Amino acid sequence: MAEFNMHILVCGGIGCKASQSELIKTNFKSLLNEYGLADEIQVLLTGCFGICGKGPVVKILPDNTFYTQVTPEDVAEIVDEHIIKGRKVEHLLYKDPVTNEPVIDSNGTNVYKKQIRIALRNCGFINPEDIEEYIGRDGYSALGDCLTVKTPDEVIRIIKDSGLRGRGGGGFPTGLKWELTRKAVSDQKYVVCNADEGDPGAFMDRSVLEGDPHSVLESMAICGYCIGADKGLIYIRAEYPLAIERLKIAINQAREYGLLGDDILGTGFNFDVEIRYGAGAFVCGEETALIHSMEGKRGEPSVKPPFPAEKGYNGKPTNVNNVETFANIPVIINKGAKWFSSIGTAHSKGTKVFALAGNINNVGLIEVPMGITLREIIYDIGGGIKDGREFKAVQTGGPSGGCLTKSFLDTPIDYDNLLAAGSMMGSGGMIVLDDSNCMVAIARFYLEFTLDESCGKCTPCRIGNKRLHEILVKITEGEGKPEDLNRLRMLSNVIKDTSLCGLGQTSPNPVLSTLDNFHDEYLAHVTSSSCPAGQCKALVHYTIDNEKCTGCTLCFRNCTVGAISGEKRGPHYIDQTLCIKCGVCFEKCKFDAVLIG
Amino acid sequence: MNKIKNRADLRKLQSEVQSKIRLREDVNHPGNVVQIKVSMSTCGIASGAKETMNFFTSELNHQGIDALVTQTGCMGYCYAEPTIELTIPGALPVVYGFVNRTKALEIIEKHIKLNEMVDGIIPVTYSTIEI
Numbered sequence: 001m002a003e004f005n006m007h008i009l010v011c012g013g014i015g016c017k018a019s020q021s022e023l024i025k026t027n028f029k030s031l032l033n034e035y036g037l038a039d040e041i042q043v044l045l046t047g048c049f050g051i052c053g054k055g056p057v058v059k060i061l062p063d064n065t066f067y068t069q070v071t072p073e074d075v076a077e078i079v080d081e082h083i084i085k086g087r088k089v090e091h092l093l094y095k096d097p098v099t100n101e102p103v104i105d106s107n108g109t110n111v112y113k114k115q116i117r118i119a120l121r122n123c124g125f126i127n128p129e130d131i132e133e134y135i136g137r138d139g140y141s142a143l144g145d146c147l148t149v150k151t152p153d154e155v156i157r158i159i160k161d162s163g164l165r166g167r168g169g170g171g172f173p174t175g176l177k178w179e180l181t182r183k184a185v186s187d188q189k190y191v192v193c194n195a196d197e198g199d200p201g202a203f204m205d206r207s208v209l210e211g212d213p214h215s216v217l218e219s220m221a222i223c224g225y226c227i228g229a230d231k232g233l234i235y236i237r238a239e240y241p242l243a244i245e246r247l248k249i250a251i252n253q254a255r256e257y258g259l260l261g262d263d264i265l266g267t268g269f270n271f272d273v274e275i276r277y278g279a280g281a282f283v284c285g286e287e288t289a290l291i292h293s294m295e296g297k298r299g300e301p302s303v304k305p306p307f308p309a310e311k312g313y314n315g316k317p318t319n320v321n322n323v324e325t326f327a328n329i330p331v332i333i334n335k336g337a338k339w340f341s342s343i344g345t346a347h348s349k350g351t352k353v354f355a356l357a358g359n360i361n362n363v364g365l366i367e368v369p370m371g372i373t374l375r376e377i378i379y380d381i382g383g384g385i386k387d388g389r390e391f392k393a394v395q396t397g398g399p400s401g402g403c404l405t406k407s408f409l410d411t412p413i414d415y416d417n418l419l420a421a422g423s424m425m426g427s428g429g430m431i432v433l434d435d436s437n438c439m440v441a442i443a444r445f446y447l448e449f450t451l452d453e454s455c456g457k458c459t460p461c462r463i464g465n466k467r468l469h470e471i472l473v474k475i476t477e478g479e480g481k482p483e484d485l486n487r488l489r490m491l492s493n494v495i496k497d498t499s500l501c502g503l504g505q506t507s508p509n510p511v512l513s514t515l516d517n518f519h520d521e522y523l524a525h526v527t528s529s530s531c532p533a534g535q536c537k538a539l540v541h542y543t544i545d546n547e548k549c550t551g552c553t554l555c556f557r558n559c560t561v562g563a564i565s566g567e568k569r570g571p572h573y574i575d576q577t578l579c580i581k582c583g584v585c586f587e588k589c590k591f592d593a594v595l596i597g
Numbered sequence: 598m599n600k601i602k603n604r605a606d607l608r609k610l611q612s613e614v615q616s617k618i619r620l621r622e623d624v625n626h627p628g629n630v631v632q633i634k635v636s637m638s639t640c641g642i643a644s645g646a647k648e649t650m651n652f653f654t655s656e657l658n659h660q661g662i663d664a665l666v667t668q669t670g671c672m673g674y675c676y677a678e679p680t681i682e683l684t685i686p687g688a689l690p691v692v693y694g695f696v697n698r699t700k701a702l703e704i705i706e707k708h709i710k711l712n713e714m715v716d717g718i719i720p721v722t723y724s725t726i727e728i
Contacts, residue, residue, distance in 0.1 A: 113723055124636055
C-alpha cells in the first residue's frame with residue numbers, strides 16, 4: 001500500500017479547468033513518475049478554491065503552500081525546486097492582497113477565504129436534529145446568560161450597540177425594534193419569526209432553519225425576555241417541509257430539555273414557540289400582512305402606523321424579526337457588541353448571507369462581511385460567470401430590488417450603498433446575469449411575479465402593475481413604441497408613490513433600475529425591434545450562413561418543427577414561417593453557421 | 598432526558614458533549630471512529646444526499662467498518678451536491694463534492710480504508726467564527 005507523505009492538490013473548479021488545470025495534474029503525475037515519486041506523492045484534482053481570478057491554483061500539503069496562476073510549464077519548476085529541493089517557488093506563491101507579500105504558509109490564515117460564517121456557524125457542522133450538538137457549540141448559553149445575569153435593558157443595549165440591522169431586507173435596527181416593543185404596555189406581547197422567504201432564487205432562511213433551528217429558537221426566547229413576551233410564533237411557508245420538520249423536532253427537544261416552556265433554567269421565565277403555516281403568498285413577508293395571515297384573516301397589509309410594536313398580533317405589541325436576524329443574536333450576546341460591530345462597514349455591521357444563483361459557476365449559499373464588493377463575490381467566491389460569458393448585472397433584492405451593473409462591481413455592499421445604487425439589500429437573493437440575458441425580459445419576469453403576488457387591496461398595485469406588465473410584454477414582442485419608455489417611468493413612479501405597502505411601493509424597482517442602467521437595450525427593442533441579447537423570441541430570427549454551413553444535417557435532424565431544409569453536404573435553410581425560434585439549431589451547430597438576428 | 602434546571606446544568610451538559618466530541622476525535626483514544634457528515638438540506642436531498650447517506654451507512658456496516666454517519670445542514674456548496682465531510686481520527690476534516698454511490702465507494706475503499714485521499718475534494722472557502 002502506498003503511504004503518501006505529500007499531496008499536491010490541483011484545483012479542478014470550472015475556472016481553473018478552463019485554464020488547463022487537468023494538464024497541470026497530468027504534468028505533475030508524469031514528472032513524479034519519472035522521478036520515481038509516484039508512490040510517495042499523490043496528485044489530486046479538487047473542487048473550487050474560490051479564488052478563480054488567480055487560477056489555476058495548486059496547494060501542496062502538508063506544508064500548506066499555495067501557488068496561484070500556475071501554468072502547465074511551471075510544473076517542472078515546482079517539482080524540481082519545491083518537491084525535490086524543498087525550496088518554495090517564490091514567484092508563484094499567493095500574494096497577500098493587502099501587503100502584496102507572498103504567503104509562505106497558508107495554514108491558519110484566511111487570506112483567500114472571503115467568507116465568515118456567523119449566522120451559518122452551525123450549518124453543515126452540527127446535526128440539526130440533535131439539540132445536544134447545538135448545546136456543545138455554546139447553544140443556549142446566551143439565553144442562560146441573559147436570563148441569569150443580564151437585565152432586558154442590558155441585552156437590548158448590546159443588540160443596539162452591535163449595530164445589527166434587520167436581515168429581511170428593510171435594514172431596520174434590531175435593537176431599536178426590541179426597545180420599541182419593550183416600551184409598549186400590554187398584558188400580552190408576542191415574538192414573531194418571519195420565515196416567509198419569498199424572493200425568487202432565495203434560500204437563506206430555509207438553510208438556516210434546516211441546518212440550525214435551535215439558534216432561532218434561542219434568540220426568540222432572548223427576544224421574549226427582553227420585550228416581555230412569553231409566546232413566540234414562527235410564520236413559515238408550507239413549501240418548506242424539511243425546515244418545518246426540523247423546527248418541530250427542535251421545539252420538542254427544547255421543551256424536553258426545559259429550554260422552552262415554564263420556568264426556563266429555574267429563572268421563572270416562561271416562553272414557548274408555536275409554528276404557523278403560510279400558504280406561500282409573497283406579500284405575507286410584509287409584517288402587517290404576515291400578522292393578519294396568522295390571525296386567520298386575509299394576508300393583506302395594513303397602513304403603518306400603528307406599527308406591530310404597538311398593535312400587532314391579536315392587537316397586542318409584537319416584535320417581528322427575520323430568521324437570519326435571529327440567527328445572529330446568540331453570537332452577539334456571547335461575543336459582545338464590540339466584536340460584532342468590528343465586522344462590516346460604518347452603518348452596516350456584521351455579515352450577510354446571500355443565495356448566489358443564476359449564471360454563475362459556484363451556485364451556493366455564502367456568508368460575507370458587509371462591505372465586500374460584488375467583484376469579490378462573483379469572481380473570488382462564485383467562481384466567475386458560467387461558460388466564460390461576460391458579466392452583465394446582478395439582481396439583488398428580488399422583485400423589490402434592482403440590477404447592479406458592471407460599474408458597481410467595486411462598490412462595497414451594504415444597505416446604504418445598494419439603495420444609492422438603485423437596488424436594495426433585500427433578503428439576500430443574488431441572481432447573476434450575463435450577456436445572454438435580456439434586461440427587458442428580466443423586468444418582465446419580475447413584474448409577472450409581483451402581478452401574481454399582489455393581494456389586490458390597493459389600486460396602484462393591482463391595476464398599475466398590470467398595465468406596467470402589459471407595456472413590457474408589448475416591448476418584448478416587438479410592438480413597443482419609443483413613447484412607451486416614458487410611460488413605463490411615469491407609471492412606475494405613480495405606483496411607487498401611491499401603493500399601500502412595501503410590495504407595491506417597490507414592485508416597479510426592477511423596471512426603473514433596468515430602464516436607468518440599460519436604456520439602450522430598451523431603445524433597441526422599441527426603435528429597431530431587436531433584442532441585443534437574443535432572448536426575446538418574437539424579435540429574434542435564426543438564419544444559416546451559407547458559407548459556414550457544411551451540410552452536416554445536424555440542425556435538420558434536431559429541428560422539431562421541420563423548418564430546416566437542405567441537401568446533405570449542401571447549405572441548409574430555415575423557413576421563417578415554420579420556425580418557432582426554439583434555438584436548438586443554434587445550440588447544435590458545430591460550425592457557428594446559425595446566426596441570431 | 599432530565600430537564601435542564603439551571604445554568605449549571607446547562608454548562609455541565611455542554612462540557613459533557615464537548616468532551617464526548619473530543620474523545621471521538623482523539624487519535625489515541627480507542628473509541629475514536631471515522632465520522633461522515635452528509636449535507637442534508639433541501640438542495641442536498643434533491644441531488645441525492647439521502648441515497649448517499651444510506652449507502653454509506655449500509656456499506657460501512659456491511660464491511661464491518663466502525664463509523665459515525667450523521668446528517669448536517671447546508672455547507673454552502675450547492676453547485677457540488679451531494680457533499681459530505683469526512684473526518685479520519687487525527688486528521689483534518691475533508692469535504693468531498695458530487696458524492697454519488699460510485700464516489701462514495703471510492704471514498705470508502707481509498708480514503709477510509711487506505712487513508713488515501715481521492716479526487717473531488719472541495720477546499721473550504723470560508724472561516725467559521727470560533728465558538
